[in-house]
Amino acid sequence: MCDCGEKAHAKPIRLIAAACNNMGIGKNGYLPWNLPSEFTFFLDTISSVSTPGMKNLLVWGRKCWEAFPESLRPLPNTMHVVLSRTLRQVISxxxxxxxxxxxxxxxxxxxxxxxxxxxxxxxxxxxxxxxYIEALQHPWCDLVYLTDVQADFECDTYFPEFNNNVYKLVDEFPGVPSGIQEENGIKFKYQVFKKVAQ
Ligand SMILES: NC(=O)c1ccc[n+]([C@@H]2O[C@H](COP(=O)([O-])OP(=O)(O)OC[C@H]3O[C@@H](n4cnc5c(N)ncnc54)[C@H](OP(=O)(O)O)[C@@H]3O)[C@@H](O)[C@H]2O)c1
Structure with a gap:
């Protein structure tokens, strides 16, 4: 259960990632592939809100935050939290x-x-x-956006296993292109997994 307290207003918690054939997501601190349209989809998704004036809260592990290109900041409609046990402040x-x-x-x-x-x-x-591991266990986590990069890449970081009885692949999802995409000779498919009622 969430121990956010009585005054907490439940917010949807959503994961977004892209993983290749071995579920790899990263290499040497960066993405293993160059898929600009997939990256644009990522940026559009995390910065999109349904109500003007609202914002999304983006939660970053410290390494992801540090590797994110400065040129793409600020992202519209977003606020940011960096997770760290060592940092005492984030640079403003x-x-x-x-x-x-x-x-x-x-x-x-x-x-x-x-x-x-x-x-x-x-x-x-x-x-x-x-x-990712912690969020998948959270009761408010309802959707997992996980692009299937249909190729082999050497990786040192992997998307965690998750329970396919809890998160089910949705056939079509609003705002998510369907079918196989291809860029730079690499095939990939956008996927959304939705938590089923437990
Ligand atoms: N393909 C994709 O979609 C995708 C998505 C995300 C990341 N990636 C790749 O994955 C790699 C980075 O991921 P990573 O797992 O190595 O690093 P990360 O999660 O970005 O950063 C790890 C650091 O974040 C802090 N941290 C993480 N979880 C925390 C928690 N629950 N509480 C407090 N602090 C926490 C700690 O910082 P301190 O050491 O400061 O305590 C930890 O050392 C990169 O290669 C990146 O490109 C790929």
Whole structure:
């Protein structure tokens, strides 16, 4: 159960990732592949809100945050939490709200209680592995966006196993292109897994 407290307003928690044939997601701190349209889909998804004025809270492991290109900041409609047990502060970027939490539950609490709860629509878990593992167990986690990169890449970081009886692949999902995509000679498919009622 979530121990966010009585004043918590439940927010959808969603994971987003792309994984190749061996479920690899990263190599040497970066993505193993160059798929610009998939990356654009990622950016569009995490920065999209249904109600003007609302924002998404993006939860980043410290390494993912550090590797994210400065040129893409700030992302529209977003606020950011970096997870770290070692950092004491995150460097402030103008017009770019940032928070630091020492565990995932702290970031969920931040987004679901006053004052951020008034403006946060969705809590997106950007990775890496540990935030994904914890978020998959969270009762508010309803969707997993997981692009299937249909190729072999050498990786050192892997998307965690998750229970296909709990998260079921959806045939078609609004806003998500269907069918096999191809870029730079690499085939890939956008997928969304939805948590079934337990
Ligand atoms: N393909 C994809 O979709 C995708 C998505 C995300 C990431 N990636 C790849 O994955 C790799 C990075 O992932 P990673 O798993 O190695 O690193 P990460 O999760 O980005 O960063 C790890 C660090 O984050 C902090 N952290 C993580 N979970 C925490 C928690 N629950 N509580 C407090 N602090 C926490 C710790 O920081 P401190 O050491 O400061 O305590 C930890 O050392 C890169 O290669 C990246 O490109 C790929």
């Amino acid at each position: 970027v103008p017009k770019h709200a940032q928070y630091l939490c020492s565990d995932l539950q702290g970031s969920v609490k931040l987004g679901s209680t006053h004052p951020l709860s008034e403006v946060i629509e969705t809590i997106w878990i950007i990775g890496g592995v540990e935030p």
